[in-house]
Amino acid sequence: MGAIQMLQNDAMREHIISRFDEMSPQLQQAARYLLEHPREVALVSMRELSRNAGVQPSTMTRLAKFLGLSGYEDIRAHHAEAIRFRTDGFAARAMQHTSEGEQDVAGAQLSRRMLQGLAAQIAQLSEPASLDRLSAAAEQLAHARKIFVLGLRSCHSVAWQFHYVMTLLGDKTIHLDGPADTVGDGLIRAGAEDVLLVISINPYALHSLELAQLAREKGLGIVAITDSEVSPLVGIADQAILCSTESQSFFHTLTPALAISEVLCGLLANKDRTAALEALQRADRHLLSLNTYASAIPRRRI
């Protein structure tokens, strides 16, 4: 499990960061993993660590030498020491904050309340009841010919994420979106073998409901991600997955809904792991050939 462990007053960490740019790609990949999983370094063997980081074992040794250390053992010893002597940081560090300005403290408290609330809401989704709904929804989506994805206004985030991830796996999804009031056009060729995944929360966008209703009339299966048992979508959906949207701020939160969407993607990919892997590799190659990604700030062209 990934855990960015942000503050340890750590010389080695700084050292790795400062020399990161000079490293070769493989060394960078290893270094990045070290930075983002400092705990694992102390807890697992180098070989296992390198497996998880996606590099060769020797790369870890080479990284150590690159950093001027005698070997990997130095890296591990350092991280183990960091764990041993971490004063129970949380309470201590929270204390030092109380001396700062009022506004800042109020802000930090709001942040913390929001984040811990979100964590709790997502943890709640892992209860058996929602797990069952997730499985059932994934099942229906898996058997669909095409999946039409609809999320308007704030829910566009979730719809986009689902569609984007699924395009990496294939062309099963069609995102119902577009300018000039063409949102629903995708449904023209939709039929009974298809499924509509609709995301909508209170207040429910009228257009989403209309399109969901239309889809129902055309015989599509309907899977909904929504926020309540009494959401209008529950009535017309075959499967409804409920997410809480309450936040300690002015706005509703879509974070739990996004989590649900990501879990659905994970479940769908998991139905055929080898096919998923293959599709992802194909997508990788495609994007690579298009020069879509970079790992450093590029020199600007012209």
Added chain:
Amino acid sequence: MGAIQMLQNDAMREHIISRFDEMSPQLQQAARYLLEHPREVALVSMRELSRNAGVQPSTMTRLAKFLGLSGYEDIRAHHAEAIRFRTDGFAARAMQHTSEGEQDVAGAQLSRRMLQGLAAQIAQLSEPASLDRLSAAAEQLAHARKIFVLGLRSCHSVAWQFHYVMTLLGDKTIHLDGPADTVGDGLIRAGAEDVLLVISINPYALHSLELAQLAREKGLGIVAITDSEVSPLVGIADQAILCSTESQSFFHTLTPALAISEVLCGLLANKDRTAALEALQRADRHLLSLNTYASAIPRRRI
């Protein structure tokens, strides 16, 4: 140097204590050392541990079998897990029980692992270090004349959410997005009083980095939501907020990034609560007059 720490309500710990009296002297000596140095168990090899405990290596194995475990590796794994999950408490508890089964059960387990991992990651964002970064970022965004929001590909979700919420508050944000390669056009009228909020995770979209670099050259402030201390964005951003992106599935997760974005929105709205409330009411009235929302499935028109 030995210190009893870790107030873990630990099943293995209880077990060792409850059977302590039945143990032979050597087993007791080993067990006592385990109880008093739980951290060391996860950090050093069994042979070194037994050296420090003053017993033979085989005694550790025998202790494990005495406790009904298959071997010493179980003991180490358990203590490593305790260290991994020391921070988050509630996510740790549910993590324990796992029962194997069929495909559906496997799916449910994947779901649960993903959700609990996400919950833990978001809970970690509530540590003081990230709270500081959030406050600082919100501060810079608050003082900006305009906020340009940039998130491409998978990060579009987050960029959209931030922009959408902020449009409810006013017209301070400009979403850098669009078809026909017009993504960057919004920056034409950007200047030194403005700030760019850029969201990008590994693999980093080349275009995002280029635009961020351009913005930097035009004198804009830069706030980044990204995934690593060594992300290329960290170098050019004034503020970088780090989110973990690891998931127990094939794909990266954007849920923590979305949570960060929502917290930023919350902090910004919180700077002037009355103004925020007023703006939201105005937005409500506007959307009401446009008949954007509904609370029941409408009859389809025409």
Added chain:
DNA sequence: TATCATATAAAACAATCGTTGCATCGATCT
């Protein structure tokens, strides 16, 4: 005291560890 059962130490074992040398690959420069 002789015998036996158990607890402990010592040694042997395969597996895995971190490391190193070598071959290969791809980029850069004559």
Added chain:
DNA sequence: AGATCGATGCAACGATTGTTTTATATGATA
């Protein structure tokens, strides 16, 4: 194009790991 150099994957190495087996020591019982 050919040469050169660093980066990288691979395979083998000795060292060390956790475990198992064997031998020794211990202590109780008859």
